Amino acid sequence: MTWVADVVHGILLGGFYALLASGLALMFGVMRIINLAHGSLALIGAYMALLLTEHLHISTYLALAPVLPGALVVGYLLQRTMLERSLRAGQLVPLLTTFGLLIVIANLLQQFFSPDVHSLDAGRIGPASWHVSSTLSIPWFDVLTLAIAFTVLGGLQLVLRFTQLGRELRATAEDPDTAELVGVNARAVYARATAIAVAIAALAGVFYGMRSAFDPNAGANELLYAFEAVVIGGIGSLWGTLGGGIVLGVSQELGAQINQEYFALAGHVVFLAVLVARSAAQAPRIRYTLRRFA
Amino acid sequence: MTDTAVAVAAPRFRVKRWTPLSMFFTGGLSGVVVVLAFAPVLLGENSQNNLIQLYFLMIMAMMWNALAGYGGLVSVGQQGFIGLGAYAAVFLSVQHGLNPYLSMLLATLIGGAIAIPVAFVVLWLRNGAFAIATWVVAEAFAILVSLDPNPAIGGGTGTSALLPFNLRYTPTQRLHYTYWAALGAVAVLLLLLFVLLRSRLGGSLQAIRDDEEAAASVGVRVLFGKGILFVFAGAGCAAAGTIILAWQLSVLPLGPNSVFGINWTARMIFMVLVGGLGTFEGPIIGAVVLYLLQTYVSISGVWYFVMLGGIAIGFALLLPRGIWGTIQERFNVQLLPVGYRLHTGTERGRS
Numbered sequence: 071m072t073w074v075a076d077v078v079h080g081i082l083l084g085g086f087y088a089l090l091a092s093g094l095a096l097m098f099g100v101m102r103i104i105n106l107a108h109g110s111l112a113l114i115g116a117y118m119a120l121l122l123t124e125h126l127h128i129s130t131y132l133a134l135a136p137v138l139p140g141a142l143v144v145g146y147l148l149q150r151t152m153l154e155r156s157l158r159a160g161q162l163v164p165l166l167t168t169f170g171l172l173i174v175i176a177n178l179l180q181q182f183f184s185p186d187v188h189s190l191d192a193g194r195i196g197p198a199s200w201h202v203s204s205t206l207s208i209p210w211f212d213v214l215t216l217a218i219a220f221t222v223l224g225g226l227q228l229v230l231r232f233t234q235l236g237r238e239l240r241a242t243a244e245d246p247d248t249a250e251l252v253g254v255n256a257r258a259v260y261a262r263a264t265a266i267a268v269a270i271a272a273l274a275g276v277f278y279g280m281r282s283a284f285d286p287n288a289g290a291n292e293l294l295y296a297f298e299a300v301v302i303g304g305i306g307s308l309w310g311t312l313g314g315g316i317v318l319g320v321s322q323e324l325g326a327q328i329n330q331e332y333f334a335l336a337g338h339v340v341f342l343a344v345l346v347a348r349s350a351a352q353a354p355r356i357r358y359t360l361r362r363f364a
Numbered sequence: 365m366t367d368t369a370v371a372v373a374a375p376r377f378r379v380k381r382w383t384p385l386s387m388f389f390t391g392g393l394s395g396v397v398v399v400l401a402f403a404p405v406l407l408g409e410n411s412q413n414n415l416i417q418l419y420f421l422m423i424m425a426m427m428w429n430a431l432a433g434y435g436g437l438v439s440v441g442q443q444g445f446i447g448l449g450a451y452a453a454v455f456l457s458v459q460h461g462l463n464p465y466l467s468m469l470l471a472t473l474i475g476g477a478i479a480i481p482v483a484f485v486v487l488w489l490r491n492g493a494f495a496i497a498t499w500v501v502a503e504a505f506a507i508l509v510s511l512d513p514n515p516a517i518g519g520g521t522g523t524s525a526l527l528p529f530n531l532r533y534t535p536t537q538r539l540h541y542t543y544w545a546a547l548g549a550v551a552v553l554l555l556l557l558f559v560l561l562r563s564r565l566g567g568s569l570q571a572i573r574d575d576e577e578a579a580a581s582v583g584v585r586v587l588f589g590k591g592i593l594f595v596f597a598g599a600g601c602a603a604a605g606t607i608i609l610a611w612q613l614s615v616l617p618l619g620p621n622s623v624f625g626i627n628w629t630a631r632m633i634f635m636v637l638v639g640g641l642g643t644f645e646g647p648i649i650g651a652v653v654l655y656l657l658q659t660y661v662s663i664s665g666v667w668y669f670v671m672l673g674g675i676a677i678g679f680a681l682l683l684p685r686g687i688w689g690t691i692q693e694r695f696n697v698q699l700l701p702v703g704y705r706l707h708t709g710t711e712r713g714r715s
Contacts, residue, residue: 341500
C-alpha cells in the first residue's frame, strides 16, 4: 500500500507547488506576462532568510518578518524600473528581460553564497510527523505548507473579490485602457500586483529552503514546477493552481516510487501530456494543417 | 545575380531586392568564407580552435534569431537540441563505430527529425507558455540521457568521444576536419536560411512575426511556417551541438554549464539582442561581439554570465533593435537582401 503514502505525500507536495505558483499565476492573470525569474526571486527569499538566521541567530519563521516586506519592496521596484518598461515594448521583451534576470540572479547568488547547497532550519516541527500506519506518516511541516498555501490562495481570492485593490486588479486585468478611463492607475496596480507576487514567491522560497537543500541554480527547476502547476490547473484560475500543484506533486511522487530518478521526469511527462491533450482539443486545426502539408 | 525588378501598380514604382551595396557585400561574404577555408593552412592551432567557437556561436545565434526574430517564438529550450545533437553523434560514433564526421551530419538530421514531434506539442502555445514548454522538453531530454544505462552514453557522469576520433585521425587532422565541418555548417545553414527567407515562405514568416492574427486572416499558414522554422532550428542547434562535441571531445548531460545547459540559451539571447533581433545580419554581429568578449575580456565564469544577462536586459529595454537593427533603421541598408525595397522613380538611393 505504499502508493497510498505516495498519493498523500504528493497532495501535500502539491500544496507547496501551489504556494510557489500563485505569484506566477497572479502576474500572468493581471499583466499577461510570465515572469521567468519567479523561481529565482523565490530563491532570493530563501537566501535572505539564510543570512538572517545565520547572523542574528533567529528562527526561520521569525526571519519571515523582515523578508516578506523586503520582498514587497523588491517587487514594487522591479516592476517600476524594469517590467513596466518591458511591458510597453510588446510580448517578447518581458520574456527576454526576465530571462536575463534569471541568469543574473543565479550567478550573483553563486558569487556571494558559493555554489554549495544550503538549507534552512524548519524548527521543532521540521522532523516531526504523524504516524498513521506502518507505511504512511504525515510530516507536520508538509501539512503546515499546505495550510499556508490554502491561506494565501484564500486571502488572494478575498482581496480580489472584496477590496478596492482587488476591484482595480480585476478591472486592469480585463482591460487596462478602459480601467484607466474610469480612474484606475494601471501602472500603480501592476506595481502592487508584482509586489504581492514577489512577496508570495519569497514566502514559498523560505518554505522551499526548509523542506529541502537548495543551491543557486535551483530557481530554474522551481520555476518549471510552478509553471507546470499553473498550466495543469488551467491558466487564469487561482484554485486551479492548487489542483495543478497536486496533480504535479502526485505524479512526481508516483514516478519516484518506480525509480528515485523519475521524480522530475514524471512531472514533466504529465505536463507535456496535458499540453498534447489540450492541443488535441484543437484537432480540426491539426487535421487542417496536415492536409495542407500533404 | 539578376536584378529582380518587378513593376507594381504605377510604373514609376519598382520593387527591388538587390542593391549595389548588398550585391557587393553578399559577394564579399562568399569570398570571406572561401578565405576562411584556408585557415588550417594559414593560422595556428589556437586561432583555429577560437574560430570553431565563433562558428558554433554563430549557428546558435542564427537559429535562435530564426525562431524569435522571424517566428515570434522565444524558445528557452534550444539547448535540448544542442545536447541531443552532441549525444546523437556520440551514440553513432562511439556505440556504432561510424565515422565521427558522418555521425555529426546524421546527428544534425536526427535533431531535425526529433523537432517534428516536439513542434506538435509546443507550437500551439504562445509567448511565455511556449518558452517554458520548450525548456521542459529540454529538461526531459537531459534527464532521459542522464538515465541511459548504456556505457557509451555514460549516464549522469558524461561521456567522451575521443576514441572514434583518435581511431581514424591524428590530433592535427581532427582539428582541421572539425574546423572545416564547422565552417561548412555555418555556410550551409546561412545559405539555407537566406534561401528560406527569400522564398514565398519567408514572406509569410515575416508577416507572422509582425502580426500573427492578421497574417492568418489573409491566408498565411501560421503553424506550417512556424513548424518549418522550428524543425530548421532544431537541426541547426543539433549541428552546433555536434561541433561542440568534436571541439571539446567530452560532454555532460546535467547542470547549467553542460551541453544541455540553460547557459547556451543565455548566450543565444545575448547574441541576438545585441546584434539585432529579426535582422538577418544581426546574429552574425552578435556572435562576433560575444566571441570578442570571451576571448579578450578575461572575467570569471560567474561574472561572465552576470554581464551577459545584464547586457541582454539593457539591450532589450534601451536598444531593442540591437546594433544592426539600429544601423539599418538609420542608414536604410541591408547587406544580405532578404526583404524587398520599394524604389520610387523620383528618388534615388533612398527607398
